[in-house]
Amino acid sequence: METLSPSIAAECADAVYSVFSPDSMGNIPMPLSTQLERRFSFKGKPSPVMGETGGIFGLYTQTTGFAVIGEGRERHRNSTLIAIRGSSSIADYLTDFDVGIATGINNQSVHSGFEEAFASMRPSFNDRLAKRLTQAGPNHTVHCVGHSLGGALASLTADWLKSQFPVKVKLYTFGAPRVGLKGYATKNTNQIDAHYRCTHGADPVPLAPVWPFIHAPNEGAGEYRLDSAEGINFSAHRMGHKGTPGYRNTAETDDWGKLKRQSMRFLNQTVRLRYEDRLQASFTNYWSEKLNAALITLLKDAGYYSVVAGQATMSSALTFYDRLARSLEKIAEASTEFAEQTAGLLGHMLVFAGKAAVTVTKLTYQFIRWVFETTIGTLNRSVKKALESL
Structure with a gap:
């Protein structure tokens, strides 16, 4: 079961931002490294999966390009890649703050805004993936990748894939918010084949929404902390090479073993404050x-x-x-x-x-x-x- 390297996963999470505004033919030019092109085919100029986001009561609802699907090549030939972009518009960040509760695909409680955005993409995912993944069998791996809101949507996509197809699913997120309550986190932890949750120490987005939302995986090492920063700094959330520090920069390695693991320090711990x-x-x-x-x-x-x-x-x-x-x-x-x-x-x-x-x-x-x-x-x-x- 092949795993995307940190650098490849980060490139996917960054490159998918170009799908926000496809051209008049519905296509987008996706900037890909030679390394990524050798591993996955996006069939020339890929047509993005569209998604709908908006604020409370549907105000400012907007439909934009959200995701791309790649078919594996060479050693990844038995893999599929789904990359989902993060929040980069007013409609998107209103979704991030629309904190209601909905029932997710795994029958657990999740952020309603995230669930609504995913539901708008699900028919397109099904149209493009159902035949391929139904025939693929249990040795096929789907890699779900996303940054920011894209990480939350990648998590929900991973749940849906496990509920629909006999495939393995690996989840890679960068600076993703919490998706659901404890029941969701536990079920997601147990059913997804591998989690690679990456954060920066000063990135505020993984801190939201606050309890009772919690992160998955909620067992084991928890997350990959890609830097040693403290405090809270909005710039720590940026994905690209120009960010400070930028997830593309801090994930620039081919080996997950070289990255620092950090458990959720206070999960299930007793803390009383004077x-x-x-x-x-x-x-x-x-x-x-x-x-x-x-x-x-x-x-x-x-x-x-x-x-x-x-x-x-x-x-x-x-x-x-x-x-x-x-x-x-x-x-x-x-x-x-x-x-x-x-x-x-x-x-x-x-x-x-x-x-x-x-x-x-x-x-x-x-x-x-x-x-x-x-x-x-x-x-x-x-x-x-x-x-x-x-």
């Missing part, structure tokens, strides 16, 4: 993950985790965080210990969001709701800036 230590927090990937873990720990300590996590599958993000704030108010009222633990969490969240001067006094629903809005809003502004920079 209010007096809040100034240790900072606007970084590290603290984003640690705050998620501290919230989950508090909910589990108070016996609310199962109920709150279950509510996530039945509501939009707006409604979910309203319910979460009410739950934390009740938890804080239950005991002095829980009140202190809640204050510690909120205090660290405020410092993360640049609001260190705000003092946590009354643990009311209104205040807790405001802290969540402020914290998530601060992170989302960085994510939006990163997407707009593509």
Whole structure:
């Protein structure tokens, strides 16, 4: 079962951006290296798979080129490549922030905007792939590749392929956001044959959407961290050679074994935060993950985790965080210990969001709701800036 090298996977994720605006004949000139052309055929000027993205209630809906399909050559002759582009238009980044919940192809809860975008491409994928993959058999491998929103769509495409065809599927993503809730991440982890999730330390996009969304794979080494950067910097999301650092640059190797692996540091770990230590927090990937873990720990300590996590599958993000704030108010009222633990969490969240001067006094629903809005809003502004920079 052949694997794409980091450099080839990164080139695919970058080159597919050229499909955004096909010519009058529906074709696009795709810039490919000799190395990639030796491995996959795109049949001259490939016609892209179109996809539809848009904001809430269909506002600003836009249909654009989203993906290309390549047939394997030489040692990849028993492979198919699907490359899906990331977010580079207003319609696309509105989709990224339209955080509702939908049921994905694997019957688990996923980001509704991602699911709607994938659903618009699925008929075209089926038309182009069904005959080839039905006849291919279990030794055939499909490589799904994407950057940013393209990584999320590649993940959903991989799920669909495993549900429809007797093939192996490998998933390669760069700077991809979280696609679904825990059930989705677990099922995706177990059914996809190999995951290569690549991130930069300062890239804000993989931090969104926040909990209860989580990344797949949610077991094992987790991700390939391609640099050692800290903080959060919108430019760290860029794919091309001109980016700083640029995923094409940091993935410039033929060996996955040479890249640094990093587990999700706080997944399933107990984290309790003291209010007096809040100034240790900072606007970084590290603290984003640690705050998620501290919230989950508090909910589990108070016996609310199962109920709150279950509510996530039945509501939009707006409604979910309203319910979460009410739950934390009740938890804080239950005991002095829980009140202190809640204050510690909120205090660290405020410092993360640049609001260190705000003092946590009354643990009311209104205040807790405001802290969540402020914290998530601060992170989302960085994510939006990163997407707009593509």
